[in-house]
Amino acid sequence: MSQEPHRVVIVGAGFGGLECALRLKGAPVEITLVDRRNHHLFQPLLYQVATASLATSEIAWPIRYLLRDRSDVTTLFANVNGVDAANKRVLLEDGDTLGYDTLVLATGVRHAYFGHDEWEPFAPGLKTLEDATTLRRRILVAFERAERESDPERRAALLTFVIIGAGPTGVELAGTIAELARDTLPPDFRNIDTHKTRVVLIEAGPRVLAGFPDDLSAYAQRSLEEVGVEVILNQPVTECSADGVVFGGKPLQARTLIWAAGVRASRAAEWLQAPHDRAGRLQVQPDLTVPDHPDIFAIGDTVSIADAKGNPVPGIAPAAKQQGRYVAAAIKARLAGQTTAPFRYSHAGSLAQIGKRKAVIDFGTIKLRGTIAWWIWGIAHIYFLIGLRNRLSVAISWLWIHARDQRAARLITQGSSKVAR
Amino acid sequence: MSQEPHRVVIVGAGFGGLECALRLKGAPVEITLVDRRNHHLFQPLLYQVATASLATSEIAWPIRYLLRDRSDVTTLFANVNGVDAANKRVLLEDGDTLGYDTLVLATGVRHAYFGHDEWEPFAPGLKTLEDATTLRRRILVAFERAERESDPERRAALLTFVIIGAGPTGVELAGTIAELARDTLPPDFRNIDTHKTRVVLIEAGPRVLAGFPDDLSAYAQRSLEEVGVEVILNQPVTECSADGVVFGGKPLQARTLIWAAGVRASRAAEWLQAPHDRAGRLQVQPDLTVPDHPDIFAIGDTVSIADAKGNPVPGIAPAAKQQGRYVAAAIKARLAGQTTAPFRYSHAGSLAQIGKRKAVIDFGTIKLRGTIAWWIWGIAHIYFLIGLRNRLSVAISWLWIHARDQRAARLITQGSSKVAR
Numbered sequence: 001m002s003q004e005p006h007r008v009v010i011v012g013a014g015f016g017g018l019e020c021a022l023r024l025k026g027a028p029v030e031i032t033l034v035d036r037r038n039h040h041l042f043q044p045l046l047y048q049v050a051t052a053s054l055a056t057s058e059i060a061w062p063i064r065y066l067l068r069d070r071s072d073v074t075t076l077f078a079n080v081n082g083v084d085a086a087n088k089r090v091l092l093e094d095g096d097t098l099g100y101d102t103l104v105l106a107t108g109v110r111h112a113y114f115g116h117d118e119w120e121p122f123a124p125g126l127k128t129l130e131d132a133t134t135l136r137r138r139i140l141v142a143f144e145r146a147e148r149e150s151d152p153e154r155r156a157a158l159l160t161f162v163i164i165g166a167g168p169t170g171v172e173l174a175g176t177i178a179e180l181a182r183d184t185l186p187p188d189f190r191n192i193d194t195h196k197t198r199v200v201l202i203e204a205g206p207r208v209l210a211g212f213p214d215d216l217s218a219y220a221q222r223s224l225e226e227v228g229v230e231v232i233l234n235q236p237v238t239e240c241s242a243d244g245v246v247f248g249g250k251p252l253q254a255r256t257l258i259w260a261a262g263v264r265a266s267r268a269a270e271w272l273q274a275p276h277d278r279a280g281r282l283q284v285q286p287d288l289t290v291p292d293h294p295d296i297f298a299i300g301d302t303v304s305i306a307d308a309k310g311n312p313v314p315g316i317a318p319a320a321k322q323q324g325r326y327v328a329a330a331i332k333a334r335l336a337g338q339t340t341a342p343f344r345y346s347h348a349g350s351l352a353q354i355g356k357r358k359a360v361i362d363f364g365t366i367k368l369r370g371t372i373a374w375w376i377w378g379i380a381h382i383y384f385l386i387g388l389r390n391r392l393s394v395a396i397s398w399l400w401i402h403a404r405d406q407r408a409a410r411l412i413t414q415g416s417s418k419v420a421r
Numbered sequence: 422m423s424q425e426p427h428r429v430v431i432v433g434a435g436f437g438g439l440e441c442a443l444r445l446k447g448a449p450v451e452i453t454l455v456d457r458r459n460h461h462l463f464q465p466l467l468y469q470v471a472t473a474s475l476a477t478s479e480i481a482w483p484i485r486y487l488l489r490d491r492s493d494v495t496t497l498f499a500n501v502n503g504v505d506a507a508n509k510r511v512l513l514e515d516g517d518t519l520g521y522d523t524l525v526l527a528t529g530v531r532h533a534y535f536g537h538d539e540w541e542p543f544a545p546g547l548k549t550l551e552d553a554t555t556l557r558r559r560i561l562v563a564f565e566r567a568e569r570e571s572d573p574e575r576r577a578a579l580l581t582f583v584i585i586g587a588g589p590t591g592v593e594l595a596g597t598i599a600e601l602a603r604d605t606l607p608p609d610f611r612n613i614d615t616h617k618t619r620v621v622l623i624e625a626g627p628r629v630l631a632g633f634p635d636d637l638s639a640y641a642q643r644s645l646e647e648v649g650v651e652v653i654l655n656q657p658v659t660e661c662s663a664d665g666v667v668f669g670g671k672p673l674q675a676r677t678l679i680w681a682a683g684v685r686a687s688r689a690a691e692w693l694q695a696p697h698d699r700a701g702r703l704q705v706q707p708d709l710t711v712p713d714h715p716d717i718f719a720i721g722d723t724v725s726i727a728d729a730k731g732n733p734v735p736g737i738a739p740a741a742k743q744q745g746r747y748v749a750a751a752i753k754a755r756l757a758g759q760t761t762a763p764f765r766y767s768h769a770g771s772l773a774q775i776g777k778r779k780a781v782i783d784f785g786t787i788k789l790r791g792t793i794a795w796w797i798w799g800i801a802h803i804y805f806l807i808g809l810r811n812r813l814s815v816a817i818s819w820l821w822i823h824a825r826d827q828r829a830a831r832l833i834t835q836g837s838s839k840v841a842r
């Protein structure tokens with residue numbers, strides 16, 4: 001009875017880490033949830049903040065708030081920079097350490113520039129709220145500068161937006177920027193015709209939305225082209241600079257580049273000196289523990305694992321949540337002296353929005369596209385948003401956009417025109 | 422018929438400048454509205470962004486959007502850094518110039534530290550959206566750091582918030598921070614008791630809300646003290662530093678200081694080498710023109726002018742709007758060859774919120790306080806918000822706060838714990 005409670009430390013409060021903490025409710029454990037942000041982020045809608053459709057507070061919640069009723073959970077706002085597995089301690093950047101009995105690593109991914117980190121300042125990616133407000137500023141400032149630019153060539157470069165990578169994020173960004181230019185902005189400007197905006201989506205592979213079936217990819221491409229997006233396939237970008245991009249040996253002048261082409265796992269594998277794939281993702285056991293570290297679980301995007309058919313489990317929110325749930329159950333089982341079956345991923349479906357009133361959905365046997373898919377996409381996303389208020393607020397924002405073609409969050413913050421390069 | 426249209430340049434899209442542009446509708450003029458921000462800001466609610474009650478997009482709108490239907494108005498996102506009155510040109514920072522026939526200066530105010538500009542990094546003020554998100558971050562990070570601080574003295578300093586200046590902004594900030602600590606945050610933290618937060622409001626003068634009648638000041642002070650704010654009167658602050666403040670010869674350890682004590686007019690008087698008062702405000706003629714510059718009007722906070730009784734016109738939104746409206750009418754009259762009567766300020770009333778369900782209102786003959794005043798305050802502010810969507814969104818945010826004691830916008834952005842000093 002006087003035994004010390006079992007200490008679980010969870011690093012990262014994304015979909016996987018948060019789900020694990022939530023599902024450990026009632027277990028005889030003491031939980032510490034560490035994140036370097038104070039908020040949980042609903043990443044699937046981050047592109048809507050970047051394109052001025054939603055406000056930051058509509059897709060993010062203080063982690064403490066989400067766990068306010070859980071006295072067994074301590075939330076820590078801190079940077080982790082290592083794990084001392086021999087002594088079972090998590091090392092924090094400020095010198096503190098946290099002892100654990102079981103550790104759950106849910107540290108996610110960051111952008112990867114495939115050995116070209118020097119491209120990052122020119123082609124920022126989209127992973128955090130700050131990334132989203134930075135992109136929003138760059139996109140809006142580009143139109144502002146175009147409005148004042150008299151040189152036609154420079155003006156054209158300001159009105160050219162290049163998105164590198166045609167996965168769901170790239171497709172969603174391209175579609176939304178095209179609509180911003182076509183539907184929202186035209187009445188606001190006097191010197192430029194924002195219909196002339198070029199949105200160029202460049203993909204190294206042979207089709208957009210490579211994770212979807214061929215026919216949905218083709219449909220997505222057609223839909224993007226209908227709203228004016230130029231889709232360029234089979235062309236890896238070979239240079240990003242302040243002037244634009246180079247692909248296929250030719251330069252394209254563009255002042256706004258967005259990187260949606262690749263990610264790299266966080267440093268969890270480095271911390272543990274554990275086996276990982278080329279993208280830095282930990283190769284875990286079937287029970288999601290790290291090899292030789294039975295007390296360390298790893299989940300979500302920072303992990304490389306295959307489903308029952310041998311296909312890689314995708315880096316999407318439902319997969320991370322399933323893993324968080326599995327680990328919570330595994331910890332409970334262990335403490336009860338039971339064993340657990342290996343993790344099995346169950347794929348519910350893939351969704352991607354393409355512009356304002358279209359989406360594609362792949363449920364495996366059922367494939368949907370067009371307006372009906374868009375409604376399901378919207379309802380599913382509103383449903384999964386945490387917190388009644390945000391659901392309502394996002395629903396109102398979307399209705400507003402669709403009824404009036406207006407976007408409420410078109411704010412350039414973090415400085416005046418001075419700041420924008 | 423082939424005459425060039427009369428060119429009006431308005432510098433500043435705050436309440437005065439925007440109102441002037443809106444009221445010039447239909448006049449035979451060509452308007453250019455220049456602002457260094459892309460958004461018009463509803464400053465009276467800025468403290469609610471700083472205290473995590475509202476999102477930035479709920480109180481700000483793209484200037485272009487507000488004037489999208491006005492083909493006679495060109496909106497320019499640019500920094501003005503001078504006026505060449507002899508040649509009738511506005512000088513932009515990037516080297517461009519704008520010719521005018523009539524110029525309207527509505528450039529507002531910034532913080533003033535009374536000769537102690539070195540205090541600014543320690544005691545930031547609240548004038549822009551960036552100021553508000555910076556303050557929000559500092560306030561939220563202070564609680565986060567207190568949660569992890571084991572030294573009682575340092576923890577107490579982290580949980581001490583000092584607001585310098587007890588005008589409406591200071592009073593509203595103090596009341597809202599006290600409520601954040603008492604009503605919103607307690608269930609979120611494990612190591613600290615946020616009820617023990619000290620909110621100290623320091624005022625150099627003899628009472629809070631000096632612009633209000635004595636009895637409302639006394640009521641506001643009592644109400645603040647009821648929610649736990651320590652009100653200190655007749656004490657000018659003599660030092661601000663990373664450790665806290667000094668007043669009355671004694672230091673008070675505090676990690677979060679907020680400056681609400683004074684403002685200084687923008688550089689418009691410098692640009693024109695025109696007469697101004699000690700706070701840098703232009704001394705204008707009864708028709709709001711600048712002496713010796715009949716083609717230059719100046720309005721709003723950047724101007725010093727008296728009402729019919731000889732009292733200074735207050736630096737509030739309704740006063741700026743009345744001046745904007747007056748100048749629009751004056752420009753129209755001049756173009757029609759008519760003269761205009763001098764500007765007359767009509768004071769509708771003064772309002773200030775004190776914490777969640779209380780306010781004071783001074784309508785001159787009628788004085789209101791308490792819950793009824795708070796309802797009028799809320800309805801008036803929602804009414805004056807531009808744009809149906811924001812009204813709805815703010816109303817929902819407020820209902821949510823009052824029903825659940827939750828604040829949606831509690832996001833620490835612009836960096837992780839690293840960034841916070």
